[in-house]
Amino acid sequence: EAGVTQFPSHSVIEKGQTVTLRCDPISGHDNLYWYRRVMGKEIKFLLHFVKESKQDESGMPNNRFLAERTGGTYSTLKVQPAELEDSGVYFCASSLLGGGSDEQYFGPGTRLTVT
């Protein structure tokens, strides 16, 4: 069974540009999460989809970030326009059931560098 995949693995963009990150969850997982780790900090929650619906987007830092999950399969996270503080590693995770005991499986992450 394929795990969570993310694309690209690494992106370097200039301040003000736009970047779109993609996540493909484990097949059959309705729950999809985005997390971010900035340099020297812990991994932080961004948002949670259940199928195509946003269940919780309380961790999204501002309106420069837009996440979508059309059709309830893969998800994209767009940053527009990118700022220097957006640099970090963006992880996607998926889980089968959701809920407080459900195990989340992580992808390899996309390392975003904004210069």
Place this chain on the structure above:
Amino acid sequence: QKEVEQNSGPLSVPEGAIASLNCTYSDRGSQSFFWYRQYSGKSPELIMSIYSNGDKEDGRFTAQLNKASQYVSLLIRDSQPSDSATYLCAGYNAGNMLTFGGGTRLMVKP
């Protein structure tokens, strides 16, 4: 105060020894806890989950949860150099989001 706290390490243990990794949390409402292992540049890999007070064993790994003391630990028996990685403690509180500690770097020396 961080919601989930870990000593950043590095924790250095000799090969074959027991490695003890610790985590404390501030939210008494947290119900479930998870240990992830992360090799440099790789994805966090789920290795243990624990939902109730006490110990849970899986192979060389034992997770311990003490809700009264708000304390979670991971013991790795017979540590191997391949266990050298960063270990992340995470808990669920309200909602479905995981709250992570900063991770503890473990070094197992041959």
